[in-house]
Amino acid sequence: MNFLSLNVRGVGEVGKTSWVRRLKVKHKATFVGLQETQLSSSSSIDVDGCWDSIEFDYASVDANGRSGGLISICDTSVFQSFHVIKNRHYLVVCGKYKNPSASVIMNIVNVYGPQSISEKKKVWLELLNIINGRPGTWVVFGDFNAVRDPGARSNSQFCPYSASDFNRFIHEANLKDYNMGGERFTYMSRVDAKLSKLDRFLTCPNYLQLFPFSYVTAHPRDLSDHSPITLLSGESDFGPIPFKFFNLWLLKEGFDKVVSDAWNCFRGFGTPDAYLAAKLRFLKDKIKLWRKDSDQKEREEVTVIWDAVKDLEKVAQSRPLSVDELQCWSDGIKKITECDRLKALDLKQKARIKWTMDGDENSKFFHGYINSKNRTSLLHGLMINGRWTTGVNEIKEEVYRFFHDKFMDAHLVRPKFCNPNFKSISMMDAIRIESPFTPEEVKAAVWDCGCEKVLGYH
Structure with missing residues (x-):
């Protein structure tokens, strides 16, 4: 399954719907979660415009005026939902992932975290109870409005209390955070250029077993101040793997x-x-x-x-x-x-x-x-000349160039060291040096060493 998450900052604005659709098609997403739709009625959302086929289903949470709003859209040929849990700050869609070998119960949570520290803690506790109370595989994503460490903020204030509550929730829910490729920060304020990593994907160990080569990428911001982020389960084909002997x-x-x-x-x-x-x-x-x-x-x-x-x-x-x-x-x-x-x-x-x-x-x-x-x-992407690149050929060429430059001989012409007047040992002495030690020689050496220690010689 491929996921796309985006704080769209108003899906009803000009160009936003077609932007979501382009992202969905480009990354072959089968589940799309949008935050901050800013529409008080889900009937106002052009869901058809966000999708490229008629095989889809969706669930939504209405915005409170111009604040909040969530929508989750899924490909019904891949994922079939059967239960939905709605809250102002999260939208849980429970269903079956149609795995080629067997169906898997999967619970997908679209999150838009509140601003207040106390409200965030309340939301984390509610989500923790839901996760612990329902079986299946869990994928939690969205704009959490929280960071995990000071390095996830730049030019903005870090709150240790909020980070502690968020980290505790991740630990107690047994969720795993991905190393994100692409953009370092997912949010950039267009007023004072504050940078933060607010958007992320969290998955349970079962998901990692189901999709062992999955990876997360933060893509460039376009029509929103948040980066679209993707969780892709595919594996890049770099050719045959090296032969291994077992x-x-x-x-x-x-x-x-x-x-x-x-x-x-x-x-x-x-x-x-x-x-x-x-x-x-x-x-x-x-x-x-x-x-x-x-x-x-x-x-x-x-x-x-x-x-x-x-x-x-x-x-x-x-x-x-x-x-x-x-x-x-x-x-x-x-x-x-x-x-x-x-x-x-x-x-x-x-x-x-x-x-x-x-x-x-x-x-x-x-x-x-x-x-x-x-x-x-695995290399899912590399930052080449300031641009995140995922193409297999480009990655191969960059890796080759790096190691070629790393191990290239800087001195093309080296001075020769040759002197025929150096003294050398005879052939018989060379053979004697390379010959193995006899048991008698070993015993003599051990005896001499022992005597020196007993007599106090060094």
């Missing part, structure tokens, strides 16, 4: 034969370094094919074993199992346990952390750690 393969039957056969049957030509590189590529391709076939056979085998174990367990409910049946059931359980153990070894190496206790196989923990590392390692 220790688990060494424990699988047939791996040694695949490596030896590929190494011995390779035929190539060229210089030694080119020949070796081609041979390693050939070996890598053979290992990839073996891994694909091996994983498929293993999944099919585990499925068959699971079915047999379940059938025997059903039989055991009506009569005692025979000796052969008990042995078959026991062997199946052992095989499934061994497969789970090997999968846990894979997770351990992917996460690149050690188990806190030998035998711990908390796969959910390792999956979360892997997804977290993937999110922080």
Whole structure:
């Protein structure tokens, strides 16, 4: 799912509706949340003008005069809402995200925070009760009118009490804040140029598991003093990932034969370094094919074993199992346990952390750690010449240029150091230096060192 959040500062003004639509189309948003619509009746909002198709549904909160107002618009082909909770400062839409594999209960909160510190604290407590009282995946976004630390403000006053209440709400609701790309501040006052990071996306760990490569970007301000911000779940395609070798393969039957056969049957030509590189590529391709076939056979085998174990367990409910049946059931359980153990070894190496206790196989923990590392390692965008760039080719070129300049030899012509009059050792002395130590030499060195310590020599 792709989200777009914008404090539009009056959706009824000239050009605002078409601006929202352009942003929706550009970022392929399937859920759009607007704050400060400034319309006291939702019937006055041109929702059709904000969308580019007829497949949409929306919920809204009317403004109080020219203050506030919320609207959330969703693509019904992706998200189907079934319950709405309305408040002056937040709009909760509960529904089902139509995942290709299975439907997921998702609760999406569009927030426009109040100005008063006491009112903010009240809103955070209400939202916390709602989040703790309803199951499902949570996405909370909007203009919170609050910052988390002094670095989120520039040329404006920081309130530690408001920040403390806001941080406490995020912690107690178990929400995660994203590192935002693009603009550093999402709000800029057009009167006195005060800058603040008031807009953000907060998600629960379930959302991070569902969309491990999601990222948030603050885009340039246009018709509002707030930046449009997006939460996109897609992954940029930077080409094939590097080949990685897993220790688990060494424990699988047939791996040694695949490596030896590929190494011995390779035929190539060229210089030694080119020949070796081609041979390693050939070996890598053979290992990839073996891994694909091996994983498929293993999944099919585990499925068959699971079915047999379940059938025997059903039989055991009506009569005692025979000796052969008990042995078959026991062997199946052992095989499934061994497969789970090997999968846990894979997770351990992917996460690149050690188990806190030998035998711990908390796969959910390792999956979360892997997804977290993937999110922080991916480049979703770079600031190039003062402009936030998300294009894959532009990012590749900038990364290449950076490291090319970093490691380029500054001295193209170096002085040569050559003197034939340097003294050198004989060939026999060189061989003696490189020869391994004998046990007698080691014992003599240890004995001499021990005697020196006993006698007080240094």
